[in-house]
Amino acid sequence: MSSTLRAPVVVEFPFTRSLGPVQRAFLTGLRERTVLGVRTGSGRVLVPPVEYDPDTAEEIGALVRVGTAGTVTTWAWNPDPRPGQPLDTPFAWVLVRLDGADTALLHVLDAPGPEAVRTGLRVRVRWAAERTGAITDIACFEPEPEPEAEAEAETEMETEAEAAPEPVPGTEDGAAAVPVPHDGTFPDPVTGIVTPARLDYTYTPGRAQSAHLHALAERRITGERCPSCRKVYVPPRGACPTCGVATTEEVATGPRGTVTTYCVVNIKARNLDIDVPYVYAHIALDGADLPLHGRIAGIPCDQVRVGLRVEPVWKPGDLHPDHYRPTGEPDADTGEEML
Known part of the structure; x- marks a missing residue:
């Protein structure tokens, strides 16, 4: 018999969901370069926001605006990005606790290498050029520049500042150290999202299924007989699902x-x-x-x-x-x- 078979398998489907008031405000806010969280009854601010308190299961909806900069709480380096991931160059998966939030947001950090990433690193949002009301409106996070580098770039940032959102009182560039209440109202709110789900893997059948597939290539349909209950299973599984014993006796079945x-x-x-x-x-x-x-x-x-x-x-x-x-x-x- 020839060598064990292998085949690439792709499982893919679009996941469509409607949005409630909390998620609608959160995703619409991202489109408007605003990050919203939700405050629980105990005062914790959750980002991304959820509609029910994870501790008490109480329905929550007190939205607050948090900063667009934060601190890396943990990270993992990805040296070989896969198709469809946020960046096509090596990057870090990071959990970022935004200023004003008590929980961390999972996203990616654009960094030159793992040596540039550390727990405690200060980072800021890099907004996507075109935003539609999705988590991908945050293109990625990037390290905050050092003070001296920030001063050198001040002239270049003046043009960008004209398009920036209104800063939260008492902060710069909307990076709120203290969360500010927000009513979640935006023009033309996002009401639903479609998320593509995809799984790529290589399937390697075992001995029994490999033999079955080789027979199918010759337009023969085979099964295997259980040595205990004597039942014939098609396609063969290598073991009897009823008796739990190995099956090795090949049996020709059908084709009718x-x-x-x-x-x-x-x-x-x-x-x-x-x-x-x-x-x-x-x-x-x-x-x-x-x-x-x-x-x-x-x-x-x-x-x-x-x-x-x-x-x-x-x-x-x-x-x-x-x-x-x-x-x-x-x-x-x-x-x-x-x-």
């Missing part, structure tokens, strides 16, 4: 089988090139003791039934059957054990 249960799908999945409605079914292959699932085609949806005899249809180059179609045989008795 019997529909044991099914459902009619009426909602089209994104990026799936299949017209609705269609039928998805559990199919007990001949010689197997556990149904597998597959799509039924070549027959109207209202004619699919429990006991229907079907066979797999492969498309050129596909590893798995594209769908199952009726064989024309008489319906079979599925038996209670298959339901």
Whole structure:
């Protein structure tokens, strides 16, 4: 048999959520270069804000404005950024306790190397050039310049200061040392967000599944038999899920089988090139003791039934059957054990 198989796998979907009054104010505030927190009944200021007190579960909504500078409380260096991360050059993941806050905000720090990062480092927000009302409106944090360097850059900062938000009374550039109450009102508030979720990993099947995949490449469907209960599982798992003992005896199954249960799908999945409605079914292959699932085609949806005899249809180059179609045989008795 050839070497163990490996394949890259990507699980990706957009996560859509509506926003309550606290998160709506927080994200809209970021768009307006303002960082808001929420004050709990005990007086603690939480940034980012939450809608319920983590200690008492009491609903909270007393918004306050905090500073845009703060202190690194802990950090970890990332030498090899992955696609989609905030920066495409090496950076530090940091927890930053903003001035006026009692909790820390997770974000990234743009630094030349790990030697430039330390717990206690003073940092400030670098705002994104285009802001939409998302956590990415904070492009990253950057170290605060040393006093002498800040003086040298004073002329360059004059133009930027014209576009800066109104400072909180008694502070500079809005960096509030004491949180200031805020009503959370902004024009055109953000009411919802869409966050892409993505997981990339390399899948390495074990001995049993590797053998099963090699057989599928030859358009054969195999399972393994439990030496204790004698049940045949497709696809094989390397161990019996009922008895917990290893399975090594390979068994040829199918390719024909019997529909044991099914459902009619009426909602089209994104990026799936299949017209609705269609039928998805559990199919007990001949010689197997556990149904597998597959799509039924070549027959109207209202004619699919429990006991229907079907066979797999492969498309050129596909590893798995594209769908199952009726064989024309008489319906079979599925038996209670298959339901």
